[in-house]
Amino acid sequence: MYTFSNKLKTFSIILMVLGVLGVGYGFMTSHKSLDEVKTMLAEEASHHGGGHGEEATHEVAGAHDTHGAHAETSHGEDAHHGDAHAEHVQHQIANRPWSALYVGAFFFMMIGLGVLAFYAIQIASQAGWSPVLFRVMEAITAYVLPGAIIVLLIAIASGTIGHYNLFIWMNPEIVAEDALIQGKSGWLNLPMFAVRGIVFIAGWSLYRHFARKFSIAQDSAEDKSNFKKSFRIAAAFLVFFIYSESMMSWDWVMSVDPHWFSTLFGWYVFASMFVSGITAIALITIYLKSRGYLEFVNENHLHDVAKFMFAISIFWTYLWFSQFMLIWYSNIPEEVTYFITRINDYNLPFFGMVALNFIFPVLLLMNADFKRVPWFVVMTGLVILFGHYIDVFNMIMPATVGDRWFIGVPEIGAILLFGGLFIFVVFTALTKAPLLAKNYPLTKESEEFHY
């Protein structure tokens, strides 16, 4: 049995407290009046333009007497345009803490859900290497229920108590003027969004509940009936999962850009969650083993998990590139704006994540010997997790805050908050059952697994 060390518990609570402070600070500082935004924009303009030669010549021209009247009229126009612009920027600034919170919540929910899919695949394929890791996987999936409820609540709250800070299709004023969103309102409307979200969460949690129940029942069972039941529900869940995950990605991620659509988006989000989940399994396994709790896990198991990290990182890149290249190549205006905003305003995160999620793991995890070295896998794993946080960031932020993005207090606060909650939930779940799934028919094979 695992005991949740007080040190780690305190650490997770500190993370949550710091996170709440950070998120609170984000919400406190995001309410700006229109005048404040205007002053801010004027300051920014003077800062930006200060060094330009153009600006200097304008000032020289302004010295002429005849310029007076001309300047006044153009100022009037500027002010008019400035109002709309400032309102837009004001909205973006107000969106930032919501988006930061949503990105953090989604990222950790995604880890839990990715592990749930991985776990179901291991059971349905009757893998012989992984049963020694089942309890670690089951503990990580304990985060699916709270994590997914939090994501759904933030999404709904942004449209009810917030000012449509994440999903503009929730705003009736915008829908009234937007024929494209009107056309999609059969799918994109708040009650249906909530109902679908509840159905997804219910499906995932029911599978998680029964898989865990049968797994623990098998520990003390005389026969293999629980194993058979868990096999059947895993197969059924995987069918449900691939539909629900796909629709979840349209609802919870793609609909922040309601004018844009992509057919392989569901797979893309899946690849991201799958590799993050596998990486989390590797990190938590290495942590528990270093504390002496998993003496039946050897470097061969680590090697296999690291192979999955390597392979699914490449799979993610394949989907990322397929989506990007098809849209870049045909360059249809209605599709390509998605990438134009990302390349113009998010250049470093957008291309940086390809380096983090592809080049780094490919070069570091290609060597078979390196995959067996714990600190090497930990290092690569942290890079992969950071890369996939940036991936979610890149999916949500451009639609909500545009070029007003920064990874500052609200973003880091949300990571700390949900990271702390994740650690707390997962390690609490680890204490609830023995760390080795006894009597599972493939446990013996897994214990003696060597590659």
Place this chain on the structure above:
Amino acid sequence: MEASKVIHAIYNDDDVLMSAVKKVKAAKYHIEEVYTPFPVHGLDKAMGLAPTRIAIAAFLYGLVGLTVAITMMNFIMIEDWPQNIGGKPSFSFIENMPAFVPIMFELTVFFAAHLMVITFYLRSRMWPFKNAENPDPRTTDDHFLMEIPVDGNEEALQSLLSETGAVEINLIDKAH
């Protein structure tokens, strides 16, 4: 120095062969060669063979393929004749790179795979009209054969091998 006389110990079970290899190694005899009809898992480790470096070779070949693809397309599409083909930006390699990636990928795989296979053939001396080096045709079917050079220790070696469960022990004079 190649011994002129060798002993061929024949086994008919891979588990017996594995334990025989371990015993012969423990008695500090040099095993010249082992012939098996199929890969015996762990035999290379028991014999103490050095690990293969073919994966490292393949990685380097892949880098060669990637370089070939990049150099070729940069020269053809960007430097030699930068035409406007359907509005694709042919001003610099990086601007048009997504269109080149499928070729870069395929040539990397092509070079890595084919050069690795050719390396394998060269290093293991396999080619179409090669004379088979099989000492006993039964080793392609269901027998395993261990070849040990004899350096005047014939008696001791023969008794050791018969203890390991060899079904047949033959002294072969290679010098004819």
